[in-house]
Amino acid sequence: MNKKFIIVDDFYDIAHMYHKSFFEEAKEINPQELPLKISSLLNISGQVEQKVIIDAAFNENRFENSPNPIVANPTYDWIGVIYLTLPPDCISKTGLRFYTHTKTGLDAFPNEYARKINGWQNIEDIQSSFNGSNSSNWESYSSIYVKYNRLVLFRSDLWHSYGIGFGTELNNSMMYQKLLIKNG
Numbered sequence: 001m002n003k004k005f006i007i008v009d010d011f012y013d014i015a016h017m018y019h020k021s022f023f024e025e026a027k028e029i030n031p032q033e034l035p036l037k038i039s040s041l042l043n044i045s046g047q048v049e050q051k052v053i054i055d056a057a058f059n060e061n062r063f064e065n066s067p068n069p070i071v072a073n074p075t076y077d078w079i080g081v082i083y084l085t086l087p088p089d090c091i092s093k094t095g096l097r098f099y100t101h102t103k104t105g106l107d108a109f110p111n112e113y114a115r116k117i118n119g120w121q122n123i124e125d126i127q128s129s130f131n132g133s134n135s136s137n138w139e140s141y142s143s144i145y146v147k148y149n150r151l152v153l154f155r156s157d158l159w160h161s162y163g164i165g166f167g168t169e170l171n172n173s174m175m176y177q178k179l180l181i182k183n184g
Contacts, residue, residue, distance in 0.1 A: 005098075005154035006041055007144065011082055015149040019084040022059055022175050038080060038181060041153060052078070056180040061173045062165025069132035069161065070099050072109035073180070076156040080179035083146045089172040090146040099138040099159040101130055107141065109157040132159075146174060156180070 012018060013033070039051045055076065062068070073079060081096060100107045106114060110126060120126050131137055138159070144152050146163075154160065167173035 003042070003155075004158060005152060008041065008151040008153070009147060010149050011037070011151035012149055015084065018082070018177065019086065019148075019175070022061065022084065022170060034080075034179065038078075038153065038179075039184070042078070042183075051184040053182045053184050054179055055182055056178075058178055059175070060162075060178050061170060061175045062162060063173045064164075064166050064168055066165040067161075068163075070135075070138055070159050071132050071161065072159050073156040074109045076180045077183045078153055078179075078181040079156045079160075080177075080181060081152045081162070082177040082179070083148060083150045083152075084175045084177065085146055085148060085167075085173070086171075087148045089167060090148060090174070093146045093163075093166050093174065094143045095146040095163045095174065095176070096144045096152055096154070097140050097161050097163060098142040098154075099140050099161070101159065102137055102139055104129070107159060108155070109159070111157075130159075132161075146176075153181075 034054050035051055083095060110120060165174050
């Protein structure tokens with residue numbers, strides 16, 4: 001099965017201590033439970049479970065009206081986002097959005113085949129064709145709501161944005177942990 005994204009609610013056994021880390025100004029995090037849990041979700045090799053490598057894990061937050069560009073990250077295999085905004089502050093708030101590029105129809109960073117067909121020779125060619133700051137070039141095909149202790153795991157080459165943010169101060173903003181993951 002070719003999974004594009006996986007959503008798991010109630011991901012952490014004790015999520016509150018990770019929520020508190022935002023107020024302790026901890027940027028990098030290192031929960032020991034992450035590699036095993038994520039490896040289990042992905043079941044990378046199909047029959048024999050292979051562990052993933054969490055290359056980076058850090059806290060991020062977005063405030064009200066703080067849009068960010070549409071991006072893809074082909075350097076990694078997966079990206080994980082764990083929402084840690086408390087329930088009263090995230091009701092009906094949209095987080096991650098996934099996009100297709102209107103001109104090419106691609107929902108992911110171009111692979112070798114797509115690069116050859118379109119004549120893209122280098123990263124500069126690709127960047128000039130995919131302007132993540134111009135929303136008129138993109139169509140959203142899926143969005144995921146923010147929910148406390150929800151993990152959204154998705155292929156890192158998918159075109160995505162982290163949402164426009166909400167809240168006016170740290171305690172009511174969009175708070176999430178971001179994980180950059182490679183297959184082991």
